[in-house]
Amino acid sequence: MSEKLGLIVEDSLSEIYVFNADTYEFVLVNRGARENLGYTMDELRELTPWDLKPEFTREAFVRMVEPLHAGAERFLTFETRHERKDGSVYDVAVKLQLIRGDDDVFYAAIEDVTERKKVTEELRQTNRRLDAILNNTKMAVFMMDDRQHCVFMNKAAEELTGYTLEETLGRPLHDVIHHSYPDGRPFPLAECAIDSAFPQGNQMEGEEVFVHKDGSFYPVAFTASPIRDDAGQPVGTVIEVRGIAEDLRTREAMRAFNETLQQRVAEAVAEQRKAELQLAQAQKMEAVGKLTGGVA
Structure with missing residues (x-):
């Protein structure tokens, strides 16, 4: 049984480290960890956890694991960096626990x-760029999920509607800014061209009248486009909106x-x-006069 358990630990996809609870010297390090670090087991027996963790000193590591020694915590989880034999480093997530017995040992399961x-940082940078683009455009942009609830609106949208993202987050956008006709009649969701973009799966364009937070009505031009997943199924809607009050005034003036022209x-x-x-009448009368005078 112990041999089988040893094979399980040795072949584990996680990096497994077992080290003495008093001396902190490594007792066992599995294959995955050895290969990633570039050390042999004999070399690792001469090392301690802080030798692999450049962000820790001996004092800092001992202080961190004290709650396990004292029984105040069952396990610790943290992220740090490991240094390989060649000096390169890699990020790790650590789950550490103290196993008591004849010889107390620490057991660490570590994920590279x-x-x-890297993916998280790339996503964060992409989101920052997207936020910069969306929050610096003058076009109001809204995003709705598959329930037609608002999940995003940029600064231009906040300025246009008078609402903040926090006030609209998780609410049906129609109920917030498009719920009534200018004459006060309720505007049914079923009649909303903007919201039909999602169930129909088609891009919709047109002009509507929105309701400002202060209760006033204002005309807008919109484009509502379904957001699709990798399978091509609609999972939400992105709505681009701009106020057209000035356009309508210009259009009316034209x-x-x-009409005047x-x-x-x-x-x-x-x-x-x-x-x-x-002129034709005068010329006709003149001709008649000449004819009459000639006869006389």
């Missing part, structure tokens, strides 16, 4: 988390200008037509 931390053109054409008719 270098790749995980419409009024065009058309009216003036029509009046000018009518005046010209009237003048042409008067």
